[in-house]
Amino acid sequence: MTNDTENARAARLKEAVEKGPLNMNEIAEELGVARTSVLNWKRRGAINIDNLKGIAELTGYRFWWLAFGEGPKTYSEADGVSNQSxxxxxxxxxxxxxxxxxxxxxxxxxxxxxxxxxxxxxxxxxxxxxxxxx
Structure with a gap:
């Protein structure tokens, strides 16, 4: 994987973590990882598939958008529904x-x-x- 791809993914992960409903500590707890792991994902973009799926589920951001930057960011955007709860x-x-x-x-x-x-x-x-x- 190229650094450009990882940097773009890092930016998407950072957005999901910072704008999602849970803070970094809660995400780490839910996924059973250290808080520093979440911090590293936000900085580097290198994350295994299971944790990426977990981030998607916990934040409401779509897996495919987080992984590849393609398609709508959230399911509500995909459905044409307002993103605001x-x-x-x-x-x-x-x-x-x-x-x-x-x-x-x-x-x-x-x-x-x-x-x-x-x-x-x-x-x-x-x-x-x-x-x-x-």
Whole structure:
């Protein structure tokens, strides 16, 4: 592989890691690698296929775009859907909202926030909203 190819891949990996939903520590933890490995991927672009697939899954960036720079960056771009999640608007409402979204995301990843628990929290929030209408 040429240095130009690796440098271009490094730029794509850097974008995915920095703009994706997880920070470098979380990516490293999810993939079972050291944080310095993620840092090296961003700097050098040299990454094995399994970790590249993992980065794609964790960041929402398409594997083919990360590997070769071809096609849409994300699946939402491929589908013609806005790349911005509705959660982005919620997170921008206040630092407290952003922390709530971050907490929900983390608890979901580590499988503490189960579908049943999420349903209970949703019902509680809906009840609070309904009480405010009265």
């Amino acid at each position: 509705p959660l982005t608007d919620v997170a921008k409402a206040s630092p407290e909202h952003a922390r709530l979204i971050e907490c929900i995301s983390h608890l979901t990843r580590i499988r503490v926030l189960t579908p049943e628990l999420a349903e209970g929290i949703t019902a509680t929030l809906n009840a609070v909203a309904a009480s405010k209408k009265d």
